[in-house]
Amino acid sequence: MNRQDRGDRVIMRRPRIVIVGAGFAGYSAARKLSRLARGAADIVLLNPTDYFLYLPLLPEVATGVLEPRRISVSLPATLPGVRLVLGEATGIELDRKWVAYADPEGGSGELGYDRLVLAAGSVNKLLPIPGVAEHAHGFRGIPEALYLRDHVTRQIELADSADDPAQRQARCTFVVVGAGYTGTEVAAHGALFTDDLVERHPGLRDQPVRWLLLDLADRVLPDLDERLSTTASRVLRQRGVDVRTGTSVREATPDGVHLSDGTHVPTRTLVWCVGVRPDPLVADLGLATNHGRLVVDEYLTVPGHPDVYACGDAAAVPDLTRPGEITAMTAQHATRQGRLAARNIAASYNQGVRRTYRHHDLGFVVDLGGPQAAADPLGVPLGGPLAKAVTAGYHLLAMPGNRVRTAADWLLNAVLPRHTVQLGLVRAPAVPLDTATPELPRTP
Numbered sequence: 001m002n003r004q005d006r007g008d009r010v011i012m013r014r015p016r017i018v019i020v021g022a023g024f025a026g027y028s029a030a031r032k033l034s035r036l037a038r039g040a041a042d043i044v045l046l047n048p049t050d051y052f053l054y055l056p057l058l059p060e061v062a063t064g065v066l067e068p069r070r071i072s073v074s075l076p077a078t079l080p081g082v083r084l085v086l087g088e089a090t091g092i093e094l095d096r097k098w099v100a101y102a103d104p105e106g107g108s109g110e111l112g113y114d115r116l117v118l119a120a121g122s123v124n125k126l127l128p129i130p131g132v133a134e135h136a137h138g139f140r141g142i143p144e145a146l147y148l149r150d151h152v153t154r155q156i157e158l159a160d161s162a163d164d165p166a167q168r169q170a171r172c173t174f175v176v177v178g179a180g181y182t183g184t185e186v187a188a189h190g191a192l193f194t195d196d197l198v199e200r201h202p203g204l205r206d207q208p209v210r211w212l213l214l215d216l217a218d219r220v221l222p223d224l225d226e227r228l229s230t231t232a233s234r235v236l237r238q239r240g241v242d243v244r245t246g247t248s249v250r251e252a253t254p255d256g257v258h259l260s261d262g263t264h265v266p267t268r269t270l271v272w273c274v275g276v277r278p279d280p281l282v283a284d285l286g287l288a289t290n291h292g293r294l295v296v297d298e299y300l301t302v303p304g305h306p307d308v309y310a311c312g313d314a315a316a317v318p319d320l321t322r323p324g325e326i327t328a329m330t331a332q333h334a335t336r337q338g339r340l341a342a343r344n345i346a347a348s349y350n351q352g353v354r355r356t357y358r359h360h361d362l363g364f365v366v367d368l369g370g371p372q373a374a375a376d377p378l379g380v381p382l383g384g385p386l387a388k389a390v391t392a393g394y395h396l397l398a399m400p401g402n403r404v405r406t407a408a409d410w411l412l413n414a415v416l417p418r419h420t421v422q423l424g425l426v427r428a429p430a431v432p433l434d435t436a437t438p439e440l441p442r443t444p
């Protein structure tokens, strides 16, 4: 409790803990804190949306396997004891201990804090390649996934009605840049998606549909175990995906892309999955960063600011299992770091002892669509339906809500044809690549 003297009255105020961002790190911190505090603290969660987004299943939303609400878990419904403030942090005054924010309807406000958790995550990474900012689309939020789902559907529909063979071919060509888990999953799911779409368009029976997956690295999934890479490459090859390693985009135009191997690929679709960079909020703080991520110590506190904690993609957390390195940007790390930030905040109020962050990877799962996946739980490499079962089970366990609905969608999808209409609600200008808020569509 904080003590405030007002004349001869002494008012005891509950400490206020403000968490910025309700992704893997912020959500886990809020949940853990609400359990530890049991009403003794005012826990405030500031986030632009009222849901936690389970990002690993975003490729399934983009390819019509899951509806977007399945992977959007309600914050008010699943975080009792936590107050949601709908808005986006626009500035932080560390000396005055204030967070300024803008709400979704143009209003603004300020939140004072006793402890602050910065968990604003990351946004699409940009590279200075001509035309990319104008013609590519990222893959970081629901608006981009909905855009891609509609866009791909529309390309197939327009190709069917086009008389010009060159235009048909361009519309039936899809280029994904970045063969990390996001790009690999988008291309693998995407190829199955367009197979289903083309089946419903007899006019395209003899029309080749191409998916290209590009990466400068010499293999797909370059950051994961080589055995996962081999499994994923085999599945992509079987689906006809043209994987080009050691290759990137030199220039993007409205009609296609010029590649670094000298070829020109006519296309109307360029999906940018080259990675992410920390949320711009971090850079604006004027504090030390490492690879753009906010420097924290092994207790997740910001040096010189013992009341400020940072975790997840936004934070450069020392990896005590690999001295000299920082932890990777993964959901696994973000979730565990969020929980530890909560524990260490409780310890700062004499509840428990603060601990350092130390976590060994427990393996990775990559869903490749249909009955295929690549996984290495506890270091054991798996492929095919067994990996798929492990992957689905892992996601259902890791999701903080909507599990039954998600599993039901998967079951229905296994026996019913894919739903393939485009609603056209999210258009290209609403999802620019260069945005600090991929979770919200841009309004004119």
Ligand SMILES: Cc1cc2nc3c(=O)[nH]c(=O)nc-3n(C[C@H](O)[C@H](O)[C@H](O)COP(=O)(O)OP(=O)(O)OC[C@H]3O[C@@H](n4cnc5c(N)ncnc54)[C@H](O)[C@@H]3O)c2cc1C
Pocket: 020, 021, 022, 023, 024, 025, 026, 046, 047, 048, 049, 053, 055, 056, 057, 058, 059, 087, 088, 089, 090, 119, 120, 121, 122, 139, 140, 181, 182, 279, 281, 311, 312, 313, 314, 329, 330, 331, 332, 333, 334, 365, 439
């Ligand atoms: C398509 C995709 C698939 C992925 N698949 C996997 C996977 O299979 N396995 C894995 O381990 N990792 C995966 N990742 C990476 C993983 O999702 C991230 O490492 C993880 O989300 C990081 O958690 P976080 O809490 O730091 O950030 P996020 O989960 O991104 O959450 C950040 C939150 O902060 C909010 N926010 C941003 N700016 C502000 C602001 N100014 N004010 C208030 N709130 C703000 C955002 O709206 C968001 O809710 C994937 C990522 C993507 C994009």
